[in-house]
Amino acid sequence: MKKKTERVSFQGEKGAFSQQAALQLLGPAIEVVPCQRFDDLFRSLENRTAGAAVVPIENTLHGSVHENYDHLLRFEFPIVAETSVRIVHNLIAPPGVPFRAVRRVYSHPVALNQCLKFFERYPELVREPFYDTAGSVKMVMEERPEGVAAIASSVAAGIYGGAILKSSIEDDRQNFTRFFLLRRPEDVPPLAKVPAGKGKWKTSLVFTLKNMPGSLFRALGAFALRDINLAKIESRPLRGKPWEYLFYVDLIGRLDEPRLNNALGHLGELADFLRVLGCYPQGA
Amino acid sequence: MKKKTERVSFQGEKGAFSQQAALQLLGPAIEVVPCQRFDDLFRSLENRTAGAAVVPIENTLHGSVHENYDHLLRFEFPIVAETSVRIVHNLIAPPGVPFRAVRRVYSHPVALNQCLKFFERYPELVREPFYDTAGSVKMVMEERPEGVAAIASSVAAGIYGGAILKSSIEDDRQNFTRFFLLRRPEDVPPLAKVPAGKGKWKTSLVFTLKNMPGSLFRALGAFALRDINLAKIESRPLRGKPWEYLFYVDLIGRLDEPRLNNALGHLGELADFLRVLGCYPQGA
Numbered sequence: 001m002k003k004k005t006e007r008v009s010f011q012g013e014k015g016a017f018s019q020q021a022a023l024q025l026l027g028p029a030i031e032v033v034p035c036q037r038f039d040d041l042f043r044s045l046e047n048r049t050a051g052a053a054v055v056p057i058e059n060t061l062h063g064s065v066h067e068n069y070d071h072l073l074r075f076e077f078p079i080v081a082e083t084s085v086r087i088v089h090n091l092i093a094p095p096g097v098p099f100r101a102v103r104r105v106y107s108h109p110v111a112l113n114q115c116l117k118f119f120e121r122y123p124e125l126v127r128e129p130f131y132d133t134a135g136s137v138k139m140v141m142e143e144r145p146e147g148v149a150a151i152a153s154s155v156a157a158g159i160y161g162g163a164i165l166k167s168s169i170e171d172d173r174q175n176f177t178r179f180f181l182l183r184r185p186e187d188v189p190p191l192a193k194v195p196a197g198k199g200k201w202k203t204s205l206v207f208t209l210k211n212m213p214g215s216l217f218r219a220l221g222a223f224a225l226r227d228i229n230l231a232k233i234e235s236r237p238l239r240g241k242p243w244e245y246l247f248y249v250d251l252i253g254r255l256d257e258p259r260l261n262n263a264l265g266h267l268g269e270l271a272d273f274l275r276v277l278g279c280y281p282q283g284a
Numbered sequence: 285m286k287k288k289t290e291r292v293s294f295q296g297e298k299g300a301f302s303q304q305a306a307l308q309l310l311g312p313a314i315e316v317v318p319c320q321r322f323d324d325l326f327r328s329l330e331n332r333t334a335g336a337a338v339v340p341i342e343n344t345l346h347g348s349v350h351e352n353y354d355h356l357l358r359f360e361f362p363i364v365a366e367t368s369v370r371i372v373h374n375l376i377a378p379p380g381v382p383f384r385a386v387r388r389v390y391s392h393p394v395a396l397n398q399c400l401k402f403f404e405r406y407p408e409l410v411r412e413p414f415y416d417t418a419g420s421v422k423m424v425m426e427e428r429p430e431g432v433a434a435i436a437s438s439v440a441a442g443i444y445g446g447a448i449l450k451s452s453i454e455d456d457r458q459n460f461t462r463f464f465l466l467r468r469p470e471d472v473p474p475l476a477k478v479p480a481g482k483g484k485w486k487t488s489l490v491f492t493l494k495n496m497p498g499s500l501f502r503a504l505g506a507f508a509l510r511d512i513n514l515a516k517i518e519s520r521p522l523r524g525k526p527w528e529y530l531f532y533v534d535l536i537g538r539l540d541e542p543r544l545n546n547a548l549g550h551l552g553e554l555a556d557f558l559r560v561l562g563c564y565p566q567g568a
Binding site for chain 2: 058059060061062063066172174176178213214216217218220221223224227228229230231232233234235236237239240241242243245
């Protein structure tokens with residue numbers, strides 16, 4: 001019953017790195033629904049303006065996107081896939097503008113800060129903070145201010161018709177952002193009907209533990225003693241209980257494997273609260 | 285050899301919640317050194333413009349201040365004390381301005397968002413985002429715009445001579461921020477010379493583990509198997525090694541207790557990297 005063109009929401013302007021993640025996850029035959037804020041992204045599933053949402057969850061330089069961990073708990077939309085995007089920054093200007101004419105460079109402050117070596121090499125360039133990377137290309141292409149370029153993805157250059165003057169100007173090539181694809185629970189087929197295939201799977205959980213010595217050690221034992229690998233652990237504050245925490249973990253394995261199922265039963269004995277956030281093929 | 289009036293740095297304007305933490309940690313006989321950004325705060329120790337720095341590390345609603353975890357690793361200034369401050373927001377205006385005259389309320393967006401019930405009760409009040417809570421009181425007191433009030437701490441009201449029109453207007457009373465006090469290593473007396481006293485102590489560590497199944501479980505075992513309580517764990521990305529993590533832990537215990545010392549030796553066998561960030565009395 002799927003429509004041919006699915007509506008997929010992400011945060012940021014068209015051409016954001018999230019749109020590249022959407023392409024990797026769902027291919028080019030999608031209709032994009034840009035959202036201003038992360039909570040709008042989750043609401044786009046709630047109010048059915050989108051059928052799927054692409055949510056950044058962690059970056060290898062900056063760490064987790066903690067706000068989205070909180071939203072995962074609150075909105076209860078299952079994770080159905082993951083992917084990671086290498087963050088490549090490019091200097092983009094209207095076609096015909098030569099590099100030597102560029103005086104000011106607009107982009108999101110995080111992107112500007114990720115190209116410090118480039119700015120050291122060209123100290124005459126003035127950095128101008130802007131609300132969004134792709135948005136800075138949009139502005140440069142629409143308003144064409146003299147001597148102005150933007151820093152953003154090649155997808156953004158393509159969408160707004162900008163020319164790439166310098167490519168891959170980021171300081172650190174080990175800069176990746178991991179994204180989750182979320183859907184409404186009723187749109188997710190039961191796991192039993194999804195073939196496991198050849199690749200690995202991941203299962204994401206969130207839980208709280210009784211506040212007692214060794215409780216986290218025992219909880220992780222539910223996995224370690226069954227040789228289940230923990231890919232990530234993240235702690236978030238538990239509202240209303242100062243200095244107590246929620247734990248989010250990503251496990252390697254599929255929920256319907258007996259050892260994972262047993263581990264969840266074991267964790268359930270130790271946890272005050274436990275929820276599966278999703279079970280999905282490990283992304284590239 | 286201590287001077288009578290110590291210079292203590294914190295982030296924000298005078299009257300910030302960090303200043304309240306400084307008062308709790310060191311008493312009123314200090315000279316405050318406000319800093320604009322968190323890295324300025326660490327640099328104030330480096331360039332000796334301050335003898336101690338007060339650093340927010342986590343909030344019970346918003347979670348860890350991750351940037352400061354990164355700075356703790358980079359700057360290597362030991363943690364010598366901790367304290368927590370309850371975040372109480374007050375509506376503050378110049379003396380003589382009645383509540384009914386207030387139309388617009390300035391404060392940091394986080395503070396405005398923490399007083400949503402107050403704004404629901406008085407829907408005619410317009411929220412105006414400002415760069416700083418204490419800074420909003422300073423502005424209101426200096427410029428005296430008509431019908432304008434600010435939301436900030438009672439310390440800020442006192443410093444700038446504002447009157448508290450409504451006190452404790454925050455939605456959630458379980459809103460605490462925990463602060464570390466940092467000093468230069470050469471200004472910290474050896475632990476052997478510091479009496480343990482009657483209260484508990486905490487020891488903070490940062491470490492990385494070999495990327496193998498069960499490594500975090502085994503690392504936490506170094507503590508759990510010795511009945512050492514883990515008060516907090518935080519993970520941060522490891523730069524240059526995508527999808528690997530640094531772990532920051534706070535343990536209950538003093539570094540010179542044999543079982544803690546043994547646990548550190550045990551953890552050292554499992555860790556690729558291990559550093560003690562500080563050993564300090566548990567704060568109130």
